[in-house]
Amino acid sequence: MAAPAAATVAAAAAAGGHRFDFDVIVVSAGIMGSCPRRLPGRAVPADGARPPPLGGRRGRVRAPRPHPDAAALPGPAQRCLGPRRRRERRRGGGGRPGRQVGRRVPGPRWVGGRRSERGSGVLNATEAVRMFQALAPKKGAVVRDNAEVVGIRKGPEGGVVVETSTGEEFSGAKCVVTVGAWTSKLVKSVAGVDFPIQPLHTMFLYWRIKPGRERELTVEAGFPTFSSYCAPHFVYSTPSLERPGMIKINYHGGPPCDPDSRDLVSGDGDGVERVARWIDEFMPGRVETAGGPADRLPCMYSMTPDEDFVIDFLGGKFGEDVVIGAGFSGHGFKMGPAVGSILAEMAMDGEARTAAEAGVELGHFRINRFDGNPMGNAKDL
Structure with a gap:
């Protein structure tokens, strides 16, 4: 080509x-x-x-999901291209076509609309x-x-x-x-x-799984890749894959930053606190939030309005x-x-x-x- x-x-x-x-x-x-x-x-x-x-x-893994508006796009465009609508954030589980998953997967106490997206997954x-x-x-x-x-x-x-x-x-x-x-x-x-284009500083957060709960948050146990659009928390996660005994649960977003001058350790505003509150509410008893994440890695988004x-x-x-x-x-x-x-x-x-x-x-x-x-x-x- x-x-x-x-x-x-x-x-x-x-x-x-x-x-x-x-x-x-x-x-x-x-x-x-x-x-x-x-x-x-x-x-x-x-x-x-x-x-x-x-x-x-x-970070080692990403969570590829069909685009939320893929159904409205023709042919190969459904794989990856097309405008993103803010209404995506109002859906409890994220997209279409799909089916309810509240009874099908372990882990979070799903609320609101719940959808399973065919074609979603995790890649290295x-x-x-x-x-x-x-x-x-x-x-x-x-x-x-x-x-x-x-x-x-x-x-x-x-x-x-x-x-x-x-x-x-x-x-x-x-x-x-x-x-x-x-x-x-x-x-x-x-x-x-x-x-x-505004750079945002954000973090990849790795949380310690509580003893005895490790297996149920893995792919083998059927734990999903998910996004939660429950305002004001826009939280997403992948199954426990990268680090034994840990799961990556992140906040989508962060404060504006200068890419050449930013706090690589703790410059993500209240992102950690938002994720911790979400975990305590929707995944009680499974992930340790006291003391914050076990590890964090700096990241940046490049946002258009x-x-x-x-x-x-x-x-x-x-x-x-x-x-x-x-x-x-x-x-x-x-x-x-x-x-x-x-x-x-x-x-x-x-x-x-x-x-x-x-x-x-x-x-x-x-x-x-x-x-x-x-x-x-x-x-x-």
């Missing part, structure tokens, strides 16, 4: 008499930046990103990213780890030049930028454009030479492969066949949706 596109980029550059180091430069090492590299052809070389521990999502996020990064060199990519990108500018003969903090420069016909929480800072510095993605050309002086993928708002990881295909196709073809074939209108994700409308896409409340 990407090989012809890579040839198109190379042919266009040759026709114009331009020579670049790379066809496409991907800036980032997260899931969104790793997925485009798996595509065939000599597109997707140089990587520039801050070290992952300071980046976005952390670390291994998923590692897989895509391992595929990159096999597809002709050149990966530069821990190369902090400090600038992107127009090339003297077209294309773009990417600058790193060590003074290295790489030229490319096109550039894909997926830098998560650093998007607003980088875009402002290179293009003077204000992107309405409407919680929908930004997938667009940067425009301005960069035109269609720079493609932005950002603002995934805490629900983008599971969509990495589809978004990666779209970003690669936009960079190399100027259009996204993956989205068109799925019947998804990318206008929903354009950055200009905030022009004169700071809240972005209208939501069905």
